[in-house]
Amino acid sequence: MKNLYRQLNELKIDYEMKPMDVSAAEKNRIKGKVLRKKKKYRAPKLISAAAALIMATTVACGFAFPTFAAKLPIIGNLFEMFSDDESYVFEEYETYATDIGVTKESNGISITVENAVYDGESISIAYKMVSDKDLGTRPILEGMLDAVEFGDEYKDYGFAPKYISKKISENEYAGLLIYQLIKGPKPEEIHVTWKGEQVLDLSNVSNSFSGEWAYEFTLNKLKVHSKDYVGSELIAADDGINIVLTKMTATPVSTTIYLSESVDIPTVTKQDTEWRGILMDYRVTDDVGNEYNIISYEDIGHSSDFNGRNLESNPRITMTLLDKQATSLYITPIVNIYELDKENGSDLIPIQEPYEIEPIVVPIEK
Structure with a gap:
């Protein structure tokens, strides 16, 4: 235990x-x-x-x-x-x-x-x-x-x-x-x-x-190749949401994507109310028709009660190797909005349908 x-x-x-x-x-x-x-x-x-x-x-x-x-x-x-x-x-x-x-x-x-x-x-x-x-x-x-x-x-x-x-x-x-x-x-x-x-x-x-x-x-440790994207302005943005690509690493067996999420909860939920939570899912595709399997690490997520109004979260996505024919990678955020159960924080109730925002488009270097 x-x-x-x-x-x-x-x-x-x-x-x-x-x-x-x-x-x-x-x-x-x-x-x-x-x-x-x-x-x-x-x-x-x-x-x-x-x-x-x-x-x-x-x-x-x-x-x-x-x-x-x-x-x-x-x-x-x-x-x-x-x-x-x-x-x-x-x-x-x-x-x-x-x-x-x-x-x-x-x-x-x-x-x-x-x-x-x-x-x-x-x-x-x-x-x-x-x-x-x-x-x-x-x-x-x-x-x-x-x-x-x-x-x-x-x-x-x-x-x-x-x-x-x-x-x-x-x-x-x-x-x-x-x-x-x-x-x-x-x-x-x-x-x-x-x-x-x-x-x-x-x-x-x-x-x-x-x-x-x-x-x-x-x-x-296997050989790791890492590329820093801080300052590159590879961003997915929507009202109250700003998601930035910060780094990608490639190893002989997998690819890992590092992101930074900033979410203003009242703006996204259109409610200046306590007990609201927002979590992001991601869909990763490329320009030759592949949709990649992923393992996500969500970090702290976003909650109006546990971490304030606009605290940064730093999720990570591990996925399969990139297709060698691909020239662009699309990282599409999927926004999930919840109401938190006041009696039991583990129970979160969706208050609207999940929705996608415009993806981060990452050029793939050859």
């Missing part, structure tokens, strides 16, 4: 969660955010089949759990299993992944960390779970992730974990942890310690299994 409390500071939420009864602690974790289903953004249409083949599993785990290995694809590609997920943003991982292949068992659940990638923006870990009990429909391994090189920089804030899970067969599961590094150091080499504390079903958070699954491994 320690990791759950750490997440309060960043208000990190899995927005793919379906409405359900949750514990009081879970309600507090999502305070100020919205339980909503994002639109499904598909990966670029021109990605080759080879680019989708990512992360081979190790032979050792196949010997330990032959029935599970037989039910995985022949190449043992855990990342490929999530190609139909709206958060699938992985490319070329079969080239850049570090093999881990370590299995730990606790409370009747065997968990094997197969591969991991560190690209300077995120640490992505692929793992599989085998158990003699039903873990639910979307179980994930939750716990503390750290690296000695981080010092205390990510101790309480600055990170944003994203969990993806899939049931392979009865009592067999595949999972991904995308540990986004938001505000803190990004060393060239990291010695990672991941201490799993519980297996939690995202579809039913009351269904959890405590245990101890500890892993240690070393990862080297």
Whole structure:
């Protein structure tokens, strides 16, 4: 549960969660955010089949759990299993992944960390779970992730974990942890310690299994190319809204977009009223017809009660690699306006239909 409390500071939420009864602690974790289903953004249409083949599993785990290995694809590609997920943003991982292949068992659940990638923006870990009990429909391994090189920089804030899970067969599961590094150091080499504390079903958070699954491994940062856009006037603007592109980074496996949002809530809502909230979604497309899968980090959002009238928020978008034929990228903001429940800040009620504003148009350098 320690990791759950750490997440309060960043208000990190899995927005793919379906409405359900949750514990009081879970309600507090999502305070100020919205339980909503994002639109499904598909990966670029021109990605080759080879680019989708990512992360081979190790032979050792196949010997330990032959029935599970037989039910995985022949190449043992855990990342490929999530190609139909709206958060699938992985490319070329079969080239850049570090093999881990370590299995730990606790409370009747065997968990094997197969591969991991560190690209300077995120640490992505692929793992599989085998158990003699039903873990639910979307179980994930939750716990503390750290690296000695981080010092205390990510101790309480600055990170944003994203969990993806899939049931392979009865009592067999595949999972991904995308540990986004938001505000803190990004060393060239990291010695990672991941201490799993519980297996939690995202579809039913009351269904959890405590245990101890500890892993240690070393990862080297992939090559990162970054372009600063501060002062470039690449802006999306509307009445009371100003969104600026500040930076883009490209790694061999993904692209990350950094934005700065400034929102005047009374102007946007046309109501100078308390308990109003505004959150932005984004749609990313290009000039050759691709609509990109994305993973969003929303930062603090905008609330008339929690952060004042016009406080800056700095979201981040991680997406698949850009299509090589594209010459322009379109980042379209989608404005969501809510009324906050005065009794329970985790409940936000839409007060009008979401709407798009004119996109930021980014020229793609060749």
